[in-house]
Amino acid sequence: MMNFRTIKANLATILNAAAAANNYRVVSHQLQTSSAKEVLGVKRRVQVYWSGSDFPTNKSPLTGPVQSEVRYTIDLTLSAAATGDLTAMTDENATAGERATAIGAFQDSSAIADEQMDDFFEVIYQTLMDGVNVDIGTSAPYFVSSRWIPSVNKEKPLPVGEYIYLTASAEFTCQIEEQITGDTSGIAADSPVFNITNDIDGDDTEKTGSLVG
Amino acid sequence: MNLRELVETDLDTTLEGEWGLPVTLISPDGEIQTLKKGTTDRLTGQVLYDTVQQNPETGEIIMVDNPIVSLRRTSLDRIPEDGEKWVVQIPTTPSTTAALEDFVLSPTKAHGGGGSIGYIKLYLTRVNQS
Numbered sequence A: 001m002m003n004f005r006t007i008k009a010n011l012a013t014i015l016n017a018a019a020a021a022n023n024y025r026v027v028s029h030q031l032q033t034s035s036a037k038e039v040l041g042v043k044r045r046v047q048v049y050w051s052g053s054d055f056p057t058n059k060s061p062l063t064g065p066v067q068s069e070v071r072y073t074i075d076l077t078l079s080a081a082a083t084g085d086l087t088a089m090t091d092e093n094a095t096a097g098e099r100a101t102a103i104g105a106f107q108d109s110s111a112i113a114d115e116q117m118d119d120f121f122e123v124i125y126q127t128l129m130d131g132v133n134v135d136i137g138t139s140a141p142y143f144v145s146s147r148w149i150p151s152v153n154k155e156k157p158l159p160v161g162e163y164i165y166l167t168a169s170a171e172f173t174c175q176i177e178e179q180i181t182g183d184t185s186g187i188a189a190d191s192p193v194f195n196i197t198n199d200i201d202g203d204d205t206e207k208t209g210s211l212v213g
Numbered sequence B: 001m002n003l004r005e006l007v008e009t010d011l012d013t014t015l016e017g018e019w020g021l022p023v024t025l026i027s028p029d030g031e032i033q034t035l036k037k038g039t040t041d042r043l044t045g046q047v048l049y050d051t052v053q054q055n056p057e058t059g060e061i062i063m064v065d066n067p068i069v070s071l072r073r074t075s076l077d078r079i080p081e082d083g084e085k086w087v088v089q090i091p092t093t094p095s096t097t098a099a100l101e102d103f104v105l106s107p108t109k110a111h112g113g114g115g116s117i118g119y120i121k122l123y124l125t126r127v128n129q130s
Helices: A003-017 A096-104 A109-128 B003-014
Strands: A024-027 A033-035 A044-054 A066-080 A082-084 A144-154 A158-160 A163-178 A194-200 A203-212 B024-026 B044-048 B051-054 B061-064 B068-072 B087-091 B100-105 B119-129
Touching: A003 A024, A003 A044, A003 A066, A003 A109, A003 A163, A044 A109, A066 A109, A082 A109, A109 A144, A109 A163, A163 B061, A163 B119, B003 B068, B087 B119
Parallel strands: A024 A044, A033 B061, A082 B119
Antiparallel strands: A044 A066, A066 A163, A144 A163, A158 A163, A194 A203, B024 B087, B044 B068, B051 B061, B068 B119, B087 B100, B100 B119
């Protein structure tokens, strides 16, 4: 398996390790559709997937490992509802003044979503750029260097129905080396071409045959 | 009767008639409206509650319930203004006896539409207990 795939899997593993404590879940592929409710509040979602590689010719020898600059996209998604004290809305004994006070204290969903996204990116950035993850989960001999998050873009809050939906997209880059092994899939290299056994009547143990590989 | 006036009169049937579902409004000053203005009839309106939207930033399809309430302006004690915090209680299932759930006017979408024939559209977002 090429190393860019190993790095992608390791990124998902690293993010998964911090997911439960920080109220998010990890998806390591691109989704086509989603529900605003499935990323509501504490169910924030981070998607990490490989989005491209460069193979500069001037950094690689004619034979041997190929140097590669790899890019991964990290999409952050969440949604939020407004919050407030609703008890005054259903309490028949509440006065108009008490209801007005409660309504005035409602927190807008867009403000909640914005704050949650700032916190979300901070968690993801600190996790991936933590010194303990400098090798992105690879073991010696290391084949990765220069991991970096060069940019993140936060989109505008999107009022989708009953929730506010907010996304942000960050780029994660690193340099790795890839080995050129050729495509050996489908070739059973150890299988002999001929495998002939001559069974001799009455002789269950001494058999003759030939194996030509 | 002018045709515009006739259309407005028809809202009694098209919005508040057999298609209508009960709606309760709580204004920013805490006043509750459950009845049509000046009557003893329940305040009702057209409640639409599901749709599919596309995120214009990413192209992603998002499944979401999208509550939109259309009310006859002449049935309201007070017309909601943009920027005001109103609580709107609506049923989220198509039943006149279903429990009403709490929503607030969307802070990011202006209300309106239908002013020329006498109704107002309210775009709602859900509000959860803090």
